[in-house]
Amino acid sequence: MDLLRYQGIDRQKEPAVPSVIVIGGGISGLAAARALNDASFKVILLESRQRLGGRINTDYTFGCPVDMGASWLHGVCNENPLAPLICSLGLKLYRTSGDNSLLYDHDLESYTLFNMDGRKVPQEMVVAVGDVFKRILKKTEKVRDEHSKDMSVHKAISIVLDRHPELRQEGLAYEVMQWYICRMEAWFAADADMISLKCWDQEHVLLGGHGLMVQGYDPIIKELAKDIDVCLNHRVTKISQEYNKVVVDIEDGMSLIADAAIVTVPLGVLKANLIQFEPKLPEWKVAAISEIGVGNENKIALLFERVFWPNVELLGIVAPTSYSCGYFLNLHKATGHPVLVYMAAGRFADDLEKFSDEYAANFVMLQLKKMFSDAPDPVQYLVSHWGTDRDSLGCYSYDPVGMAGDLYQKLKAPFGNLFFGGEAVSEEHSGSVHGAYSSGVTAARNCESHLLQRLGNFKRRLQLIFRDNDALLEPTFPLQISRI
Known part of the structure; x- marks a missing residue:
């Protein structure tokens, strides 16, 4: 099924607005989809799980929020790219360390x-x-x-x-x-x-130490997902690049077509070759996927x-x-x-496990x-079972012995009209929620530039959320931090 037809648009009449498929509903994929959606791009987000969040999973079984995945903000400061969103939602942080905790x-x-x-x-x-x-x-x-x-x-x-x-x-x-x-x-x-x-x-550690998300990360996931065209239980099995388009095959046999795709699935999933690429990814990209470590x-x-x-x-x-x-x-x-x-x-x-x-x-x-x-x-x-969960196959990335220094750049680098996000592509902040978030915004920005140049539409500009660095320093809404 064509993405354009999937969204009720006649494919015979090519729209001026570029279309993008975001693969993976963690915070990186949501950040990318949010940014492109706010710029009026045609965006659809595919997530293999029955829920959004990826390795963020705030569970309410106990009658209170318990983060079974990511639970800390690493770098409790206005320079953290998640700070504006946390402040706007009024979320509280419990500080567990100061600036010197590497x-x-x-x-x-x-x-x-x-x-x-x-x-x-x-x-x-x-x-x-x-x-x-x-x-x-x-x-x-x-x-x-x-x-x-x-x-x-x-x-x-x-x-x-x-x-x-x-x-x-x-x-x-x-x-x-x-x-x-x-x-x-x-x-x-x-x-x-x-x-x-x-x-x-x-690692470049932001100032402010580490803060536990008292209400969990779920409110951020819900906020980023507002008005996004999300398809849960859509497991991607193949991504093909054909005639300046991207064709994405779903496990149930459906296929979607768009101008570009942003891949934000966990590194463990890429390592396991659970998604086929046609043409195959270049050796430099495969080496990056293979050699960067995934811990549990x-x-x-x-x-x-x-x-x-x-x-x-x-x-x-x-x-x-x-x-x-x-x-x-x-x-x-x-x-x-x-x-x-x-x-x-x-x-x-x-x-x-x-x-x-x-x-x-x-x-x-x-x-x-x-x-x-x-x-x-x-x-x-x-x-939790992050190591055996087929939608994650690991917790977050780390640097194993002997790893080459340029692998993060190679993992992040686009391949044709495919762009890559996720915590593992964040060279300075891998393994962190804000690193994953920033990588999604960056992937959206790179995708925007690529599509607008190829389609010849230079008048449009993607208004990325929180792109204005001055907003990160706005003191009107300080982070709410407690230390009982």
Whole structure:
């Protein structure tokens, strides 16, 4: 079926307005569709799921919003491209860290850690070991400078400890060190032996620290989707470029035609070759898809009848290996709801997906009951499966060992009248919601320029939402930030 006919337009009479198919209903696809729609382009958005949001998934099963996917705004400042939208909607943020938090979404000012026997770890020890860990990471910079060939962060840490045995920790302090490594792995959604030493600290982090979205990300998704022509349950199987047009085949046999397409599906889906391209994507694009890493992080959310834990932001378990460490986010402190969210990353997240939801919830409860022996069973629980969900096949991108430095540009680069968005194409802000959002706006801008030049219509200008940088600095509607 032709996109133009699909929208009630006679294909025999070619309209002056360009048509675009946006593939993927996450925040990147919605940002692209919103921008083009507001400029009166003919736009249709195709989403394979039964819902919009992609890896943003605010669940209301508990009677309150719980983000089972993205939940933080990384960079609580007016320079964040999402700030105007958050302010206009009156959404609240709960700040969990300040400006100096490169590796964590928490400053660890509000936490309680336990060992595997359920005994509290002295807070002085946690602070001291944290300072040692920072010193170790600082010394890995010298290791990086000494080696032209990339290596993993894990290997670099081993080299530092061999050179500086005084930094080694023993006993309980060693387990606390493993917990810090666990938290680092959660930031990248990958194990330390997979993370590039060359790239791990090169991300451009916006000022303002990190803020938890108190009402979840769902209000932003709903706002961006207003008046957009959305087709849910439309799984794209093939994208063809023919005669300056794009033909998009849907799983049920339908085909749509437009002047261009913007592809914003997750990198994991592209890696799995779930969408065919005709002609095939060039080798440089295939290499970018293949070599950029995709990590995994899952959440097990637990709803209780009452709060039985201390009023801290994090509850953690230290262990002899980072794989065995864990932590709970206390949503009650940020939102007032009696919910704990256990988060698992890397191989541990992959392994949890091999079992049933009931097994995962029981496993998490065993960890919790080590901390609080009288902990009651949860009223309800939720479990994410980002690694095996065929619509995501991973959580977000990261830099694996040996990755070439130009892959993000290659992944982002257009191919004919195909344009690419998503968090993975955001070189400076990959893995973030605002990075995904900005990439969608950029893809829309590039698509606009391409189509207007090809169609010879230079009088039209795409009025991209929030394109005016001055609007980002407008102090009339400040971000609503709390720190209880």
